[in-house]
Amino acid sequence: MRNPQIRTRRVVEASSILHSLFTKDENHTSRVHRVAFRDSDGAIGRRDFATHWIHRYPAKMFHRIPEAILDALPSDSPLTILDPFCGSGTVLLEGMLRGHNTIGIDINPMARLISRVKTTSIPPDTFRRHINGILKRARKKIRVPQAHETLDFWFRPEARKVLEAILASIAKVKDPTCREFYLVTLSSVIRRSSLADPTVSPPVKLSRTRAKYANKKYRVHLNRALRLNGHGVYELFAEAVRRNTERLAELHSLKPTGKARILSGLAEASTTGLKTGSVDLVITSPPYCGAQKYARSLRLEMLLMGLSVEEIAAIDRKTLGNERVGKRQTEVIAATRLESTNRLIERIKRRNPIRAYMLSDYINYLDRFVAELRRVMKRGGNAFVTFGTNRLAGLRVDCAQHFISLARIHGLKHIATLVDTIPSRGLITIRHETAGTINDERIVWLRR
Ligand SMILES: C[S@@+](CC[C@H](N)C(=O)[O-])C[C@H]1O[C@@H](n2cnc3c(N)ncnc32)[C@H](O)[C@@H]1O
Numbered sequence: 082m083r084n085p086q087i088r089t090r091r092v093v094e095a096s097s098i099l100h101s102l103f104t105k106d107e108n109h110t111s112r113v114h115r116v117a118f119r120d121s122d123g124a125i126g127r128r129d130f131a132t133h134w135i136h137r138y139p140a141k142m143f144h145r146i147p148e149a150i151l152d153a154l155p156s157d158s159p160l161t162i163l164d165p166f167c168g169s170g171t172v173l174l175e176g177m178l179r180g181h182n183t184i185g186i187d188i189n190p191m192a193r194l195i196s197r198v199k200t201t202s203i204p205p206d207t208f209r210r211h212i213n214g215i216l217k218r219a220r221k222k223i224r225v226p227q228a229h230e231t232l233d234f235w236f237r238p239e240a241r242k243v244l245e246a247i248l249a250s251i252a253k254v255k256d257p258t259c260r261e262f263y264l265v266t267l268s269s270v271i272r273r274s275s276l277a278d279p280t281v282s283p284p285v286k287l288s289r290t291r292a293k294y295a296n297k298k299y300r301v302h303l304n305r306a307l308r309l310n311g312h313g314v315y316e317l318f319a320e321a322v323r324r325n326t327e328r329l330a331e332l333h334s335l336k337p338t339g340k341a342r343i344l345s346g347l348a349e350a351s352t353t354g355l356k357t358g359s360v361d362l363v364i365t366s367p368p369y370c371g372a373q374k375y376a377r378s379l380r381l382e383m384l385l386m387g388l389s390v391e392e393i394a395a396i397d398r399k400t401l402g403n404e405r406v407g408k409r410q411t412e413v414i415a416a417t418r419l420e421s422t423n424r425l426i427e428r429i430k431r432r433n434p435i436r437a438y439m440l441s442d443y444i445n446y447l448d449r450f451v452a453e454l455r456r457v458m459k460r461g462g463n464a465f466v467t468f469g470t471n472r473l474a475g476l477r478v479d480c481a482q483h484f485i486s487l488a489r490i491h492g493l494k495h496i497a498t499l500v501d502t503i504p505s506r507g508l509i510t511i512r513h514e515t516a517g518t519i520n521d522e523r524i525v526w527l528r529r
Contacts, residue, residue: 094116094117094121095116095118096152098114098116098497098499099153102497103153111495113497113498113499113500114498114499114500115500116499116500116501117501118145118149118501126144128144130331131332131335132199132325132329132331132332133199133328135199135265135266135269135328135329136169136195136199136269137269138169138191138195139282140168140282140366140375141168141169142366142467144175146465146467146524147172147175147364148175150364150465151175151364152179159180159182159338159339160181160182160362161182161184161361161362162176162181162182162362162363162364163185163360163362163363163365164183164186164364164365165349165353165363165365165450165454166187166350166368166401167185167186167192167193168187168366169196170185170192170197170199170343172185172365173196173341174341176341176364177200177338178335178337178339179339180337181339182341182342183200183339183340184355185200185341186343186344186348187343188346188350188401189376190388190396191268191382193343194261194265194268196341197343198264198265199265200341201261201262201329201332202333202336203329204333205329205330205333207258207259208262208263208326208329209326211259214250214254215250215251215254219243219246219249222246222250223243223311224245225238226238226242231384232384235286235381236274236275236276236385237276237307237309239309239310239311239314240274240309240310240311240313240314243274243311243314244267244271244274244385247318248387251263262329265325266318266321266322267318267321269321270314270317270318270321271381272381272382273317274309275381276307277306278302279302280302282378283377283378284377284378288303289303350367350401351446351450351453353457355457357456357457358458359459360458361459361462361463362462362464363462363463363464363466364464365464365465365466366467367401367402367466367468368400368401368403369469370440370480371404375397376394376396376397376400376403377397383396401446402443403439406435406439408435410438411430411434411437414434414441415445416441417448418490421486422440426440426441432474433473433474436473436474439473440473440478444483444487447484447487448487451493454488454491454493454527455529461529462529463527463529464526464527464528465525465526465527466484466525467525468480468481468484468523468524468525469523470521479523481525488525495525495527496527496528497526498523498524498525498526499523499524500521500522500524
């Protein structure tokens with residue numbers, strides 16, 4: 082269903098290809114199309130729209146991708162849309178704004194929390210009435226923080242004690258929807274209240290030594306972090322509450338008729354627990370192999386909000402594409418069902434066994450994931466899955482192509498691949514030559 086206020090943010094080229102392919106004779110399909118989700122002048126429209134920016138979750142999907150797909154759908158009737166790697170809920174929000182019922186799954190509890198809040202459409206006054214109480218209680222709860230090796234490294238004591246006091250005060254909010262709104266908002270200022278460089282996704286501590294050689298912006302960040310006192314943290318939080326309340330008010334004013342349901346942590350992309358044949362449309366972006374650091378990027382937020390180092394490590398291990406591979410694990414690298422993939426894994430293994438293990442683990446997970454997609458999708462349903470083409474141990478890995486081969490084995494039809502160039506991605510760091518970098522994004526379109 083089209084929302085007139087959303088239609089004004091036009092997606093030019095990609096949408097016209099999507100339109101024509103949705104209606105085209107099936108024989109003309111299975112092609113690669115270069116598309117632009119940006120306007121011809123590079124513009125991307127308003128990104129801070131509705132609740133999209135309530136949190137800067139790492140590696141969010143570009144909102145134009147679900148917009149273009151949803152606006153090109155041949156029918157306006159409400160669909161059941163699944164995003165099994167939903168992250169901060171970009172697809173869910175765009176889907177519910179157009180009247181669809183959306184379902185989100187993510188292995189990371191922070192992602193699920195952000196997605197729930199992002200898709201909550203309730204009158205903003207419901208939130209506003211708690212803020213004074215939260216700040217008042219927090220001021221009374223100020224305590225000297227207990228020694229904590231990791232937190233003491235990342236936060237100045239003045240900042241940490243205020244963050245912890247606000248957190249304790251939020252815990253007293255009885256209404257769970259409001260409580261979650263404030264938790265997400267607090268988490269959105271944790272990075273800026275720490276001693277970590279705000280411009281790098283996985284936390285890196287700002288250093289005086291580096292500041293001597295770094296650019297002016299770096300020195301501004303360092304000075305701001307070193308000067309931040311308790312009062313500054315209150316101000317950051319109060320301002321974030323104000324902005325996020327405005328965002329929720331905008332979402333509410335759009336009167337979304339669709340809904341979003343975020344499944345519990347028991348669900349994951351390859352075991353969704355959803356009914357067979359219950360999903361019309363899947364739009365999703367799995368993590369890239371070896372180039373993703375979700376748990377690490379949200380480490381400070383999760384630590385401050387009470388998760389232990391061990392719990393965060395466990396989330397990281399469960400995250401697809403993670404880099405936590407021990408040397409001993411590389412002694413047994415499982416084969417995949419794809420001969421060409423196995424040959425590539427062998428070549429990577431000769432250069433770097435850890436990267437070879439990661440790729441085999443990744444492809445075997447995709448195999449289980451695509452089986453689950455086939456199971457939950459309705460006959461005739463569509464799936465759009467985004468991948469990056471990256472390099473592992475210096476060798477090119479076209480994950481989209483491996484995924485298409487697996488999808489065909491599982492009986493799904495490949496309709497097309499849409500390729501868009503990525504100007505930059507914040508989460509991906511080029512640490513050494515065996516790590517991955519992404520140049521373009523490939524959206525694989527499948528049909529059941
Ligand atoms: C590229 S991000 C998705 C970003 C999202 N589209 C957004 O706009 O915020 C990939 C997500 O997959 C999640 N993830 C990783 N492994 C998973 C798994 N096995 N099952 C479900 N989610 C997983 C990560 O926690 C991360 O949030």
